[in-house]
Amino acid sequence: MPSTTRKNRGTKRRKMDEPIVINNFIGGVMVPCQDHIDSHDPSTGLVWAKIPDSGQAEVDAAVNAAQAAFEGWSCKSAQTRANHLLKVADILESRLEEFAVAESRDQGKPVWLARIIDIPRCVLNLRHFAHAIPHHLNTSNVNPEMGVVNYTLREPQGVAGLISPWNLPLYLLTFKLAPALMCGNTVVAKPSEMTSVTAYMFCKVLQDADFPAGVVNIVFGRGPSAGQALITHPQVPLVSFTGSTLTGKFIAQATAPMFKKLSLEMGGKNAAVVFDDCDMESCIATLKRSSFINSGQVCLCTSRIFVQKSLFKDFLEKFTAVAREVKIGPPSDKDVFMGPLNSKPHLEKVLRYISYAVEDGGQVLCGHGVEILDLPPQNKEGYFMRPTIITGLSDKSRCMQEEIFGPITCVTPFDTEEEVITRVNDTPYGLCASVFTSNLARGHRVAHKLKAGTVWTNCWLVRDLDMPFGGVKKSGLGRESTQDSLEFYTEAKTVCIKI
Incomplete structure (x- = not known):
């Protein structure tokens, strides 16, 4: 297959206004693609990268490379595999600033956010699974009455198909990649075509780390073709996907006849419950983050806030004031809290929900259409909007039921604990929720009754990779964590020996 050598990589300096041309990574080398997709800088609307428009031929080549590498990789000790991942983590950490700037430009998030969250989390993903998985692989017991020894093997599946989204591009790719590799699988990954640049840069890190060829293959392209x-490839026995519920449903239907193993992390309509005994200042600061960080483009973001009636008016005034103070602008500005949304079609979709809210009788308290968005001239064509708070909607309205995935949150009052539990659970999604109260017993009671994969109390987005992550209902299938990922990326075999 055609390739570029390491010697030639980066020797020609690219003009600043010239798009980056990305290649697929197959069998340890960069492989050019004939057709490309334009990738836009969300802050300017200008094309800044050309992404391979891959299809069946490229995926077949990647799967063949992964299959060829599987026996050698799966036979290595867990510690040897860990050493490879740790070397990649070290190189990635040494290039943190370069990756943070690229992730910001590609996705739209502020550089400071990519610098302190996204790229450090990528490094942590690699290191955590490298250190943890070797301690969880096998178990054994002795049955003296039967005169046997039983032990288990956690055997890798083969080629793992990994599909990651555009909101946390490298963060979520490495969250899948690290456990898949540590369990002895080889990988074919497809990042989102809207945010492929840091995955391409990561391929270069793999080369510089002398990672075994063919163990990791990355094919870029659209969902309906490459995805x-x-x-559906017959030699890919398991698929891990993070993205929309609609796409997850399609994957489940398309792969059902093939009995593939699936992990689906999908949409959310996450609620926060604010009781009148909460620490108001801490609660509002947390909800500012949970509603508007990354322009609301995190599957765990809060899009419904239920506030106890006695606190409702005071909360609404203070929360609206905080939202109005949020600075929106170029992602490179260190004082900017919110950059642009990721794409023009996505911005248009999010803005439609504001129209739906008005149609459904809601009141827009702040944000789009209420306040002026002042941007520098070079960012006028970017995909920006202001954080938006809506009230006065029924629980059955579109904005209270459907995933928006943007900086819009709906605030509504409630009376009793029993009432709010019923209302929070009245949605087809169940990814996460937050509860704010100083009553520890109440915090436990409500958390136990909310139908969600994760419930935070007096905090948000505190993650421990040893704890299960995933959703219920239309939010997902399966869990991801040290133990859960180990179980997904392997099959258990029991061996019984007569002694």
């Missing part, structure tokens, strides 16, 4: 070819 579908990957999920």
Whole structure:
């Protein structure tokens, strides 16, 4: 297959206004693609990268490379595999600033956010699974009455198909990649075509780390072409996907006849419950983050806030004031809290929900259409909007039921604990929720009754990779964590020996 050598990589300096041309990574080398997709800088609307428009042929080549590498990789000790990942983590950490700037430009998030969250989390993903998985692989017991020894093997599946989204591009790719590799699988990954640049840069890190060729293959392209070819490939026995519920449903239907193993982390309509005994200042600061960080483009973001009636008016005034103070602008500005949304079509979709809210009788307290968005001239064509708070909607309205995935949150009052539990659970989603109260017993009671994969009390987005992550209902299938990922990326075999 055609390739570029390491010697030639980066020797030609690219003009500042010239788009980056990305190649697929197959069998340890960069492989050019004939057709490309334009990738836009969300802060300017200008094309800044050309992404391979891969299809069946490219996926077939990647799967073949992964299959060829599987025996050698799966036979290595867990510690040897860990050493490879730790070397990659060290190189990635040494290039943190370069990756943070690229992730910001590609996705739209502020550079400071990529610098303190996204790229450090990528490094942590690699190191955590490298250190943890070797301690969880096998178990054994002795049955003296039967005169046997039983032990288990956690055997890798083969080629893992990994599909990651555009909101946390490298963060979520490495969250899948690290456990898949540590369990002895080889990988074919497809990042989102809207945010592929840091995955491409990561391929160069793999080369610089002398990672075994063919163990990791990354094919870039659209979901209906490259993505579908990957999920339906007969030599890919398991698929891990993070993205929309609609796409997850399609993957489940398309792969059902093939009995593939699936992990689906999908949409959310996450609620916060604010009781009148909460620490108001801490609660509002947390909800500012949970509603508007990354322009609301995190599957765990809060989009419904239920506030106890006695506190409702005071909360609404203070929370609206905080939202109005949020600075929006170029992601490179260190004082900017919110950059642009990721794409023009996504911005248009999010803005439609404001129209739906008005149609459904809601009141827009702040944000789009209420306040002026002042941007520098070079960012006028970017995909920006202000954080938006809406009230006065019924629980059955579109904005209270459907995933928006943007900086819009709906605030509504409630009376009793029993009432709010019923109302929070009245949604087809169940990814996460937050509870704010100083009553520890109440915090436990409510957390136990909310139908969600994760419930935070007096905090948000505190993650421990040893704890299960995933959703219920239309929010997902399966869990991801040290133990859960180990179980997903392997099959258990029991061996019984007569002694």
